Amino acid sequence: METIGIWIAALLTLGIFSFLYKDNPFYKFCESLFVGISAGYWFVTTFWQVFMPKLADNLVAGRLYYIIGGVFGVLMLLRLFPKIGWLSRWSLALVVGTTAGLYFTRYLVSNGMIQVQNTIIPLYVKGNLSQTIGNLVIVIGTFSGLIYFFFSKEHKGAFGGLAKLGIWFLMLSFGASFGYTVMSRMSLLIGRMDFLLGTWLGLIR
Amino acid sequence: MNFLEKLLALDRRIIFLFIAIAVALPLFFTVKLHIEVTPVVRNLHNALEALPPGSKVLVSLDYDPGSMPELQPMAESFFRYCFMRDLKIIIIGLWPNGPIQANSALEVILNEPDIKKKNPKYGIDYVNLGYTAGNEVVIERMGSDIPVTFPKDYSGSKTEDLPLMKGVKNFNNIDFVYNLSAGYPGTVEWVLFGVDPYKIKLGAGNTAVQAPQIYPYLNSGQLVGLLGGMKGGAEFEIATGHPAKAVKFMFSQSVSHALICFFILIGNFAYFATRKKKGA
Amino acid sequence: MRYKNLNRLLILTFFFFFLILPLGQILAQEDTLPPAPPTEVRASDTQNDNGHSITITWKLSGDDGAGKKDVVAYEILRSESPAGEFVVRGMVPAGNNTYQDRGAKEKEDKNYFHPYHDFYYKVRAKTLNSYSESGVAGPAQAYGQWFHLGKLPVFVGTLAFTIMVLAFISLARKGKKFYVRPLAGIDAVDDAIGRATEMGRPILYILGLGSAADIATIASFTILNRIAKKTAEHKTKIIVPCNDPIVMSVAQETVKAGYLDAGRPDMYQEENIFYITSMQFAYVAAVNGIMLREKTATNFYLGKFYAESLILAETGSVAGSIQISGTDEIAQIPFFVAATDYTLIGEELYAASAYLGREPLLLGALKAQDLAKAIVMISLASGAVAASFHLDFFLRLFTVQM
Numbered sequence: 001m002e003t004i005g006i007w008i009a010a011l012l013t014l015g016i017f018s019f020l021y022k023d024n025p026f027y028k029f030c031e032s033l034f035v036g037i038s039a040g041y042w043f044v045t046t047f048w049q050v051f052m053p054k055l056a057d058n059l060v061a062g063r064l065y066y067i068i069g070g071v072f073g074v075l076m077l078l079r080l081f082p083k084i085g086w087l088s089r090w091s092l093a094l095v096v097g098t099t100a101g102l103y104f105t106r107y108l109v110s111n112g113m114i115q116v117q118n119t120i121i122p123l124y125v126k127g128n129l130s131q132t133i134g135n136l137v138i139v140i141g142t143f144s145g146l147i148y149f150f151f152s153k154e155h156k157g158a159f160g161g162l163a164k165l166g167i168w169f170l171m172l173s174f175g176a177s178f179g180y181t182v183m184s185r186m187s188l189l190i191g192r193m194d195f196l197l198g199t200w201l202g203l204i205r
Numbered sequence: 206m207n208f209l210e211k212l213l214a215l216d217r218r219i220i221f222l223f224i225a226i227a228v229a230l231p232l233f234f235t236v237k238l239h240i241e242v243t244p245v246v247r248n249l250h251n252a253l254e255a256l257p258p259g260s261k262v263l264v265s266l267d268y269d270p271g272s273m274p275e276l277q278p279m280a281e282s283f284f285r286y287c288f289m290r291d292l293k294i295i296i297i298g299l300w301p302n303g304p305i306q307a308n309s310a311l312e313v314i315l316n317e318p319d320i321k322k323k324n325p326k327y328g329i330d331y332v333n334l335g336y337t338a339g340n341e342v343v344i345e346r347m348g349s350d351i352p353v354t355f356p357k358d359y360s361g362s363k364t365e366d367l368p369l370m371k372g373v374k375n376f377n378n379i380d381f382v383y384n385l386s387a388g389y390p391g392t393v394e395w396v397l398f399g400v401d402p403y404k405i406k407l408g409a410g411n412t413a414v415q416a417p418q419i420y421p422y423l424n425s426g427q428l429v430g431l432l433g434g435m436k437g438g439a440e441f442e443i444a445t446g447h448p449a450k451a452v453k454f455m456f457s458q459s460v461s462h463a464l465i466c467f468f469i470l471i472g473n474f475a476y477f478a479t480r481k482k483k484g485a
Numbered sequence: 486m487r488y489k490n491l492n493r494l495l496i497l498t499f500f501f502f503f504l505i506l507p508l509g510q511i512l513a514q515e516d517t518l519p520p521a522p523p524t525e526v527r528a529s530d531t532q533n534d535n536g537h538s539i540t541i542t543w544k545l546s547g548d549d550g551a552g553k554k555d556v557v558a559y560e561i562l563r564s565e566s567p568a569g570e571f572v573v574r575g576m577v578p579a580g581n582n583t584y585q586d587r588g589a590k591e592k593e594d595k596n597y598f599h600p601y602h603d604f605y606y607k608v609r610a611k612t613l614n615s616y617s618e619s620g621v622a623g624p625a626q627a628y629g630q631w632f633h634l635g636k637l638p639v640f641v642g643t644l645a646f647t648i649m650v651l652a653f654i655s656l657a658r659k660g661k662k663f664y665v666r667p668l669a670g671i672d673a674v675d676d677a678i679g680r681a682t683e684m685g686r687p688i689l690y691i692l693g694l695g696s697a698a699d700i701a702t703i704a705s706f707t708i709l710n711r712i713a714k715k716t717a718e719h720k721t722k723i724i725v726p727c728n729d730p731i732v733m734s735v736a737q738e739t740v741k742a743g744y745l746d747a748g749r750p751d752m753y754q755e756e757n758i759f760y761i762t763s764m765q766f767a768y769v770a771a772v773n774g775i776m777l778r779e780k781t782a783t784n785f786y787l788g789k790f791y792a793e794s795l796i797l798a799e800t801g802s803v804a805g806s807i808q809i810s811g812t813d814e815i816a817q818i819p820f821f822v823a824a825t826d827y828t829l830i831g832e833e834l835y836a837a838s839a840y841l842g843r844e845p846l847l848l849g850a851l852k853a854q855d856l857a858k859a860i861v862m863i864s865l866a867s868g869a870v871a872a873s874f875h876l877d878f879f880l881r882l883f884t885v886q887m
Contacts, residue, residue, distance in 0.1 A: 191274020
């Protein structure tokens with residue numbers, strides 16, 4: 001049974017890889033299969049992991065107030081009927097509103113205040129050159145980056161110069177994250193290669 | 206068309222082929238690379254070392270098979286470490302696939318001779334509470350009540366009946382949280398909804414793509430330590446003294462990186478050389 | 486001979502019992518002498534909590550880190566009356582002078598901490614084999630606070646920002662013209678649509694993997710609305726494959742509104758805005774297929790993107806499409822910069838949506854953000870300078886106690 005599974009996985013991997021050569025029916029088949037299966041998988045997961053435990057089980061257990069959430073869910077489905085489809089906006093409003101509310105203070109604290117607090121650091125550390133340089137880079141980098149994202153003033157003169165410095169800092173950080181992403185992609189390829197050469201063909205231990 | 210122009214117009218399939226070879230060939234060799242444990246990984250390891258045996262560690266696996274090569278070795282090495290140190294593991298997933306990934310990692314680890322000797326028991330040494338929908342709201346709810354958020358475990362047993370879960374009410378009863386993350390919801394949400402409001406101690410393993418975004422949380426101390434991509438995973442394996450999958454793959458990773466650097470260099474050289482010529 | 490030995494034994498026994506043993510005991514007693522007790526023990530309600538905790542503070546024992554230096558830990562004991570039985574509630578290592586005695590807030594919990602109830606505390610300084618106790622402190626009661634004063638900066642920040650947003654929105658509504666600097670990516674939109682029209686090929690608009698509540702997705706909806714309006718005017722087909730059912734619903738509404746604005750509601754085709762799957766790479770595989778099969782002239786990638794960014798942009802680039810991208814996912818921006826023609830970096834995406842939409846709501850929010858950024862920049866610069874002279878005023882402005 002496991003062998004069949006490995007063979008299917010290997011053939012599908014090769015099918016998707018074949019796109020690297022060019023688009024072909026084999027790739028299209030694998031793609032459609034993937035889309036179909038994942039849609040089915042999501043449906044089943046949502047039914048058993050969300051609908052049943054979060055709504056049905058609670059209603060059966062007599063917690064009737066869960067019906068409120070259920071009604072909002074049904075409203076969402078009313079999109080299928082164009083005439084009353086507008087009712088789904090209430091559910092959307094609820095989702096958008098709660099998420100915005102939930103995130104506002106959290107972002108303000110975690111990504112705003114705590115981060116700013118950690119950027120307010122001395123520009124000069126007595127007797128420690130490397131820390132002084134490090135601190136300068138953090139403060140100037142953050143400051144010029146903020147200038148770049150200041151939209152109320154055209155980038156001209158000294159302001160434009162700082163914005164340019166900001167974009168340099170941004171590009172440097174993008175370079176670093178580019179490197180990290182290449183590493184990620186290579187890891188994924190290594191994982192697949194290990195599967196093809198090791199698990200499937202048994203060529204490597 | 207001279208050589209440089211040809212180089213610029215190089216069929217990308219030739220590059221793909223080179224990369225495939227650079228990744229596949231090293232897999233056949235066992236080369237011992239020197240892997241330096243960086244401070245961010247060292248910090249995570251130190252924080253774990255400071256936990257006394259019997260401490261309860263919550264592990265949230267927030268990824269799916271798409272990120273397995275990077276995160277699965279981290280899950281395995283972490284479970285191995287916990288079992289060896291007698292740390293109690295509570296597994297959850299904010300992604301539906303997370304707990305399934307956990308089970309396949311456990312299957313590997315529980316079959317290792319060292320761990321077999323320890324013979325960890327489900328319900329006493331580790332539990333898998335499964336997945337629950339709600340993303341960051343799940344973390345928020347766990348802050349007040351974990352058994353209410355996860356009333357049943359992965360196999361359907363009542364959470365409160367599991368011996369390990371006795372006395373686990375909320376984050377106050379959890380000594381450390383370890384999060385393996387491939388996107389949303391993941392480490393960012395754990396910091397926003399777990400670390401800052403509930404003061405949990407959080408360490409994380411991330412796909413390399415995500416890692417740069419997580420770094421600011423390290424600087425500010427909101428995150429104890431971070432394993433970034435497969436390299437981070439390899440460092441953790443070295444730090445815990447048990448080199449495994451991630452270390453094994455590092456040779457492939459290094460060779461492919463070297464090849465990519467080479468391509469970037471000659472690509473840029475060809476680009477600037479031909480541009481200068483055109484400009485002249 | 487035998488008696489002589491017996492005598493010796495008796496003498497030795499005498500020495501042992503009456504001289505050596507007491508001496509040993511005296512010497513050993515040095516080790517079991519209790520340490521100096523902790524002093525000035527105070528117990529009071531823990532501030533900024535929900536009312537199930539009391540904080541105990543004390544002055545370290547004279548033998549903690551000084552004197553005999555033999556204190557290893559402090560035990561905190563609690564009782565319900567000053568003369569009652571004291572039970573151990575917790576222990577802290579030597580060198581610590583505070584302890585928070587905490588309990589559960591649920592009445593049915595074993596560890597329930599009774600609020601508004603008198604408790605008395607003692608602190609015990611412990612050496613390896615002895616201890617000494619402080620006097621009794623208390624009574625103290627635990628009670629909850631209405632306001633968590635440690636979070637005051639968050640409250641002030643939220644309030645100030647909300648007022649700023651509302652003020653700017655109301656100004657924009659009153660017709661105040663706000664300046665937004667030009668953005669290269671947005672100036673290129675018209676050309677990109679014109680090109681698709683000339684070539685007679687469709688436009689592909691990708692909203693990313695975000696949910697309908699993500700700010701990037703919301704910004705993208707505004708831009709989608711503008712682009713839909715222009716495609717309606719140019720009679721060009723627009724395809725919007727979605728990754729999230731809710732996003733799809735909103736996208737349908739948005740495009741429909743765009744067609745309505747252009748006066749061409751008849752041309753709106755709902756089947757072109759469709760849901761594929763929520764699985765990341767399955768979605769990417771499907772979108773790649775669409776790009777190659779439909780030979781889209783222009784691709785927009787605006788919203789939240791993850792690992793799929795490069796795969797999408799790369800495929801589009803190979804297919805020869807003009808590509809305009811924008812995301813607030815920092816990790817993905819490098820790929821967009823490398824593989825697409827124009828990129829809106831991070832917040833530029835939000836700015837673009839305000840710039841294009843010219844809606845008071847978005848413009849007001851953008852202006853409020855700019856003001857907030859200015860405040861942060863000033864605090865940051867002054868704070869860093871002040872910190873160099875060991876002044877921590879600015880630092881305290883941003884300090885939050887949770």
